[in-house]
Amino acid sequence: MVDAQDQSAGPSTLLKGLKVLSLLKEVWPEGLGATEVSRRTGIERVNVQRLFLALESSAWVRRDKAGKRFFSGDDAEAIGSRLWTPPDISQELILAAMQGMRKLAKQLGDAVFLIGRDANESVGLHREIGDYPMQILASFPGKRHPLGVGSAGMALLAALPDKEAQAVVKANSPRLEEYGGISPEMIHRLRINTRQRGYAVMQNYAVSGALGVGCALTRDDGTPVLAMSVSAITDRMPIKRQAETARLLRHELDNLRGLL
Known part of the structure; x- marks a missing residue:
């Protein structure tokens, strides 16, 4: 029994x-x-x-x-079954990045994006949505753009050696007209500005009236691995908040270095 x-x-x-x-x-x-x-x-x-x-x-x-x-x-x-993930990037790093993104989205109220590079393109890996009533959601997992379009993509492009970056922009030139009149010359100027500033600030060419701030995670030799960005309506991104957003992004990315 x-x-x-x-x-x-x-x-x-x-x-x-x-x-x-x-x-x-x-x-x-x-x-x-x-x-x-x-x-x-x-x-x-x-x-x-x-x-x-x-x-x-x-x-x-x-x-x-x-x-x-x-x-x-x-x-x-x-996560492992996504359409594309960067080579040589551990699942643990992606999970840790997502944890940081969720914290940033709660702190800032705006959307946070994780972006990788696939040859001449940037590819969306993950996004976290904030609680501000108006969110800028121009990217999502699997979404591709020419590298340099969007603040995260620009951060990745700016981290490349000049010769390689110029080759990427040249290869992408025929596609740039799809993004509100952005030109190769403009991309190069923004790339130089990003390198001097230490982070990317870009008008969102996919969504009018939006602005993004992006930073790249690089290996010790300077090779870009991933980028993280925050996008918001332009009124929410005055210069002071741009710098503060970049500082917070950099902090989260620096926390990932031990997982490279």
């Missing part, structure tokens, strides 16, 4: 596991440790740890390198 308590143990454990998974999805991409999950769910910490082990063995959750923070496993797999 099966004890009634034993009969209820299975469903109870299943419900707890589903509760943990639901919470990890809610906070994704940040992830949570056992203590925080216990506090939010009311499940004892030792039981949370047991649930983590069981869920991890079935790939429902994954943990960071330190082994103390857990993420929803199916969401992590979704």
Whole structure:
């Protein structure tokens, strides 16, 4: 005869596991440790740890390198199945970048974008939307632009050696007329300004009345890896806020260096 308590143990454990998974999805991409999950769910910490082990063995959750923070496993797999991701970039770096983006979007209220480079194009990898009523959403995961169109793409272009950057702009010249009359000469001037300033400031040529600020993450040899940008309506981006936005972007990107 099966004890009634034993009969209820299975469903109870299943419900707890589903509760943990639901919470990890809610906070994704940040992830949570056992203590925080216990506090939010009311499940004892030792039981949370047991649930983590069981869920991890079935790939429902994954943990960071330190082994103390857990993420929803199916969401992590979704990142890996995007149409395109930069070569030699770890999933862990992308997840960490997304965590920083979410923080920035909450802090600034405007949309934040993560952009990679694929040859002569910039490619959207992720975006986080702020809470300001008017959001500038000109890019999204998988969206491609000629490299240098958009503040993040310009940050990537400006980080390239002059000869390589000039070759990219030349190859993209036939496509630039699609972006509100921007010319190769204008791209070159903006590229020089970006290098001198240390961050890109660009009118959004896909959305009228918008302006973006972008910064690039580079390797030790100067090779650009990723760029992060914030876009807002022009009235929300006076010069002082441009500089402050760039400072915040740079801080988040510098936090990623250890994952390169």
